[in-house]
Amino acid sequence: MKFPLKSLSSLTALGLLMTAPACTGADAPESPDAVASVTQAATIAAIAIDGDASTYENLQVLIGGRISSLDEVARILGTQSLTSRDIFATTDGQEIRVEGAIGTLTAQGESIDGFKAISDSALKPVGVRSVFDANGTLIELRFTVLPTSDPQMNEALAQVSQMNALIQDLSKRYPNIEKENPDTFAQKEAAQLEKIATLYCLASGEKPGCAPNTSAEGGGDPKSKLALSNWWNWVITYLLDFSKVGVIPNGTSCPSQYPLVQIYHDDEDKKNANSRSGWLGGITSNNNTLFRFCKVDGRNFMPLAYSGSQYNYTVLNLSGICPLRTTRYMVRHFDNEDSANANWGSGPTFPNVNVLGRNWVMSFCAFTANAGSLQMAGFTNYGFSYGVFAPSNMPGPISLGGGALYKDDQDGLNINFWVGGSDNTMNGGSNTWMGLARVK
Structure with a gap:
C-alpha cells in the first residue's frame, strides 16, 4: 500500500538506506473498515525526513496499542504538536533506537530530524517506528521509507x-x-x-x-x-x-x-x-x-x-x-x-x-x-x-x-x-x- 503525500519542506534530506521489513502480522488492520479509514486519513498526511518530504509506504497508526487512523490522531492533537526521542529503525529484522533522532507530530503530519546515525551505505528501505506521548495516550506511527524512486x-x-x-x-x-x-x-x-x-x-x-x-x-x-x-x-x-x-x-x-x-x-x-x-x-x-x-x-x-x-x-x-x-x-x-x-x-x-x-x-x-x-x-x-x-x-x-x-x-x-x-x-x-x- 503506497500513499501520496503533501510536501512539508524542501530542505536538505538524508537518505534512509537500511533494510526495513514492513510491519506485518499482528499489526495489520483487522477489518476492511480499518483499512479504508487508514487509507483515507493517510492521503492528507505528510512525512518529512530531515526536512525533506519523503516517499513512504505501509503506513500504520496505533493509539493506545490499537490500530487507528490519522483522523483520530488529528482529533487528539488538535492544534498542539508533540515531540519525541523514541524513534526506532528496523534493520535485518532487528529494531534499534536511532540515537539523536527527534520526531515532531502535528495534525498535518510527522517530521523526523537526526537520522544521520543510520548507515549512509545501505541501499534498501528502512522501517520507521515513532512513539509519542499525548498526556498518557501513546500514539505510534509505523511506515517504510524508500531511499530512492529509481x-x-x-x-x-x-x-x-x-x-x-x-x-x-x-x-x-x-x-x-x-x-x-x-x-x-x-x-x-x-x-x-x-x-x-x-x-x-x-x-x-x-x-x-x-x-x-x-x-x-x-x-x-x-x-x-x-x-x-x-x-x-x-x-x-x-x-x-x-x-x-x-x-x-x-x-x-x-x-x-x-x-x-x-x-x-x-x-x-x-x-x-x-x-x-x-x-x-x-x-x-x-x-x-x-x-x-x-x-x-x-x-x-x-x-x-x-x-x-x-x-x-x-x-x-x-x-x-x-x-x-x-x-x-x-x-x-x-x-x-x-x-x-x-x-x-x-x-x-x-x-x-x-x-x-x-x-x-x-x-x-x-x-x-x-x-x-x-x-x-x-x-x-x-x-x-x-x-x-x-x-x-x-x-x-x-x-x-x-x-x-x-x-x-x-x-x-x-x-x-x-x-x-x-x-x-x-x-x-x-x-x-x-x-x-x-x-x-
Missing part, C-alpha cells in the same frame, strides 16, 4: 559494488599483478575479467561490449601484447598497467606522458553550498566540481615515514588495483544532482564509474602515515607540480600549501555512501569534504 540506480550501484569486489579479489590473488603475462592472465581469468567488464558497461548505462578509454595514452600498453582478441581486453590494459593512480596537477593540463583524466560532478542546484579554500590545483569548484588528475605510476607511492594522522594522504585509483603499499582501499559514491544531470568524464577514468550518467562512484588508494615496513620520506618528482588529497593541516615541508573542497551533493533522498570508510583526507555524509595538499 530502482535502476539501485541496480547499477549494486553492479559497481560487485565489479569492485571482483577487482579486489584479483588484487588479493595477484599481489604483483603487473608481472603477469597478459595472455596467460587472460586465459586463466577470462570469466572474471569478462564479468568485470560487463558490470562496468551495465552500470555506465551501456551494453556489454563497451570499450572505455584505456591507459595506453601514456606509458605501458599490455593490450598490445595480447594474442587473444576479446572485447573485454581493455580490463587487462588497466589491471596490468603498473597500478596507475591520479594526482592533482597544479594547473589544468598534464605532461604528454601522463594522461589527463577529468571527472565532472553536477552538484546540487537548489541553494548550492559548494565552498573551497586554499590550494585547489587543477580542480575547478563553483556550483559544480571538475576534478583533474594526471595518471602516473602508482608504484612510487607508499606511506609517509612520519608519525601522526596529519601525514595521511589519498590518491585516485586509475588501474583498478591500488599500489602494493596502499594501506586502505576506499570508495565514495557521490549522489549528484537529480534534475537535468550533466555529469561527464574524459580520459582513462576506469575503475571510476559515471553510474547511468548521473552519479559518480570514485575509487581511491589511501595511505596511513608510518604504516608498514616500506615507507617514503617524500613524494616522487614527475617533472610537474602536483598535489594529493590530504588533511588541511599536513605539515611542511611535505605540504607546500594546503586547501579544502566542500561539495554540496544531491539534497533530496541523498544516497551518498563510503566503502572502506572515510578518514581525515576526505569525509562527509550527505555532502563531501576533501582536504588537499600540494606536495611538489
